[in-house]
Amino acid sequence: MTAPQLPEPRPVLWPLRPLGSAAVWTKASDGRTVVTVRHSPLSQVTPEMLAWWYSHVPGTMRYAGKTLPRYLVWHPLDHISYEASTPTVQPGTSLHITEALGRDVTKLIDIQVTVETIDAQAAIISKRLFGTSLIRLENEFTPYNGGARYVTRLTIGDTTPLAGLILNRVAHTRAFPPAKLAAWIRHHIEEIGNLENFLPDLYRYRADHEP
Template identity: 65%
Template sequence: MRGLESASVCTSSDDSRTLVTIAHAPLEQVTPEMLAWWYTHVSGTMSYAGRTWPRYLVWHPLDHIAYDVTSPGEVSAGTRLHVTEALGRDPEMLLDLHLTVETVDDEAAIFTKRVLGSSVVRLVYEFTAIRAGCQYTTHLTIGDTKPLGQLFLNSHAHRKLFPPAKLAAWIRHHVEEIGNLENFLPDLFTYRAPHEP
């Protein structure tokens, strides 16, 4: 797993929201096309180290617990997901999120948790092709500028979903999981993509 020092992390606040930007070290031999495919094919299994494993566990074998597609059909805009992780291998740092896919393409994957029409958590993963592979940047926004967000949802998101210690653990976890993609995704994409368009 890559260390936290491999990425550039910027955290700021804006109108009761928290904004986190993570510029990851380049992913070697990973392309935007592979990442677009990955974010629509995280569920399922793969062969790794001589055994068959859930792909989600291979992505981060220490922290990931479950990744469930909770709406019917293929993963695309509007698909609902349920993600469970123990950040830093700590059961006290359990992250249990229900997210909706906004979009997945060769430029970005965007996921949102909405409450009463407000976006309390929004994850934007941007990818750009570079000579060695791919530049990957993450934007996490906690809170919304809508009135309900300003009134109480933003404080709830900061208190319950991402208090300071959990946010710090998530940043480290996310740097680890994104860095790990270059260890398995090129082979997975080559051998599985033809069977899973």
């Protein structure tokens, strides 16, 4: 399979959040690895805005004087493509997500996942095979001081017999080996932090232009 072509980086109009801006801890047990990221609060980004965002990542927006896919603005350096099976993302939608962590093609994420939940409390996606979860990403948000508190849990692996036999090894060695997992943590802190720089304005704009 040919590696996806990295698009030109977009201008970085705002500083990306540093790794130390979030609390991160990892727990490994039962063949699974669970990474929890507690982000610094998002200023002026409400849970309702986040629910709308995760339903409307497909689409375009104005950025740096151009009209660009929203996904390429979300992380202006690493994101490559975001394809959804439905016009509005909802439970049951299939997503094909491609990104190069740190713009390093050796740390490529090229994965198809299914949306489980999108509402004003959480956005959850997962990659399952034969009834076993390889990857599950839970994004949870609650109101805080006019914005939101945001906590992410990435679970790698499962406790099913099939997981113990082979799939946990695949998840840990191919999907998220240690170096890629470390790069993903930094990337995720950057992309979630970046939402407070553009989402409030985009959300207000959408009220007059989109359903």
